[in-house]
Amino acid sequence: MTDTPFNSWQSVQEEVLARIHSRQWKPGDLIPNEADLAQEFGCARATVNRALQNLADEGLLDRRRKAGTRVATHPVRKATMYIPVIRQEIADKGHEYGYELICSERVLPPTEVCNIMEFGRRARAQHIVCIHTADGRPYVIEDRWLNPKWVSVEEISIFNEISPNEWLVTHVPFTEGEIMFSAMSAGKTEAGLLSCKEGEALFVINRTTRNKQEAITSVRLIFAPGYRIETGI
Amino acid sequence: MTDTPFNSWQSVQEEVLARIHSRQWKPGDLIPNEADLAQEFGCARATVNRALQNLADEGLLDRRRKAGTRVATHPVRKATMYIPVIRQEIADKGHEYGYELICSERVLPPTEVCNIMEFGRRARAQHIVCIHTADGRPYVIEDRWLNPKWVSVEEISIFNEISPNEWLVTHVPFTEGEIMFSAMSAGKTEAGLLSCKEGEALFVINRTTRNKQEAITSVRLIFAPGYRIETGI
DNA sequence: CTGCTGCATATGTATATACATAATATTAGA
DNA sequence: TCTAATATTATGTATATACATATGCAGCAG
Numbered sequence A, B: 001m002t003d004t005p006f007n008s009w010q011s012v013q014e015e016v017l018a019r020i021h022s023r024q025w026k027p028g029d030l031i032p033n034e035a036d037l038a039q040e041f042g043c044a045r046a047t048v049n050r051a052l053q054n055l056a057d058e059g060l061l062d063r064r065r066k067a068g069t070r071v072a073t074h075p076v077r078k079a080t081m082y083i084p085v086i087r088q089e090i091a092d093k094g095h096e097y098g099y100e101l102i103c104s105e106r107v108l109p110p111t112e113v114c115n116i117m118e119f120g121r122r123a124r125a126q127h128i129v130c131i132h133t134a135d136g137r138p139y140v141i142e143d144r145w146l147n148p149k150w151v152s153v154e155e156i157s158i159f160n161e162i163s164p165n166e167w168l169v170t171h172v173p174f175t176e177g178e179i180m181f182s183a184m185s186a187g188k189t190e191a192g193l194l195s196c197k198e199g200e201a202l203f204v205i206n207r208t209t210r211n212k213q214e215a216i217t218s219v220r221l222i223f224a225p226g227y228r229i230e231t232g233i
Numbered sequence C: 001c002t003g004c005t006g007c008a009t010a011t012g013t014a015t016a017t018a019c020a021t022a023a024t025a026t027t028a029g030a
Numbered sequence D: 001t002c003t004a005a006t007a008t009t010a011t012g013t014a015t016a017t018a019c020a021t022a023t024g025c026a027g028c029a030g
Helices: A009-021 A034-041 A045-057 A086-092 A111-117 A153-160 A164-171 A188-194 B009-021 B034-041 B045-057 B086-092 B111-117 B153-160 B164-171 B188-194
Strands: A061-064 A068-071 A077-083 A097-107 A125-134 A137-146 A176-185 A201-211 A214-223 A229-232 B061-064 B068-071 B077-083 B097-107 B125-134 B137-146 B176-185 B201-211 B214-223 B228-232
Touching (some): A009 A034, A034 A045, A045 A061, A077 A229, A086 A097, A086 A125, A086 A137, A086 A164, A097 A153, A111 A214, A125 A153, A125 A164, A137 A164, A137 A188, A153 A164, A176 B077, A176 B176, A201 B201, B009 B034, B009 B045, B034 B045, B045 B061, B086 B125, B097 B153, B111 B214, B125 B153, B137 B164, B137 B188
Antiparallel strands (some): A061 A068, A077 B077, A097 A125, A137 A214, A176 A201, A176 B201, A176 B228, A201 A214, A201 B176, A229 B176, B061 B068, B097 B125, B125 B137, B137 B214, B176 B201, B201 B214
């Protein structure tokens, strides 16, 4: 029985969560409809709606009109990773940030990059390789292709001072993109830049950002050995 | 000028997004308050509120009472990864799923596991190693420690038939947990189980789930070479 | 038995209103 | 001038009401 009044959507959400966790409502179960819950909790339907909708967003409930609300059978583990600007990430860990431009050239991208960025075969693009360091030690290689349409030739010289990673965030807007996590073995190049042994396992993030379909940039971040990315669920 | 009526929170959100993307409202800018926007869009403040709140949830806006709403300076790239049950993941890719139990033993966990799970030093725990296959080829090693408090001795025999990964989802509730992505080199054991070469780079997911602080299980998923996890931003 | 139609129903959303809360800005007091 | 009390303001939320929309299901026609 509930003698406390559920007068906030958060408290309703907590109660619903408690019932799920206590298995009073088991995965797959149909739970009472909003109107009934509102009456039971002594609040408005809108309040219950807010709570249930939020839980549905988080993947704990499945809701369908007319069919009602049920506890998700496979509570999809949704992990939300926050991907900060690299300088920030290093600073947050309490290390001193460093940046070095390794290479900047305007060349024909490899077909792989052309495919991802949906480039014409003949168009040159800006290729930039740089490295971010933490307390002087290599932290991550940033290997990036830029659509020249979005970054003028004059602007490119800025990358002697500031990393594309950081500059782009505040200067070029994007509407959508893809991100991919994977692992690779250090080749000769990576081993050299990251001062690690060849063959070591490296964590890799590939990211392409677009503005209304059109690719702005595609980057591959190759982290030094031992890097890991963590979050709560 | 807006001659179309913004009579749904989605349309308001789109308009706001458009203004951000067009840089009419630049990162750091203070945008008009809800009441003014409501008037401009010809809708109720609640509708504007829903739209802005949603954008704030996605990290595109920063909102503070009294201070107002501004465009996020560092639009934190938030990547949401959906981590399905392995069987489902393999089935979704159109492969035939297979499962094999490699080892099941009740032993003292290594200190590393004890620390993560906050176990006593003397308590034995259930250790399970199994492998998931796609079309007969090794897909991922599941190396798991179970808190015996949450899984009875009788229940353990079920793991001859069904993977802990799958069984736990529907049988043991959890309230929170941590997840970590990293990379490792294949040792002799991993190479054997995944039939790959020693030293190959493998993608690794570590996950610990808890119920009200208390650890239920801690698992390490070691994927076959080439595995990657992707999502949109 | 099959397929279509329409009704009942649960969720989804818009609105006006009212008050709560946080945090800035202002003012009064020492 | 500095500090503390107070007013102002933008967002946050609860409420009742109304209507929109999807869809399961029953009933009907073929």
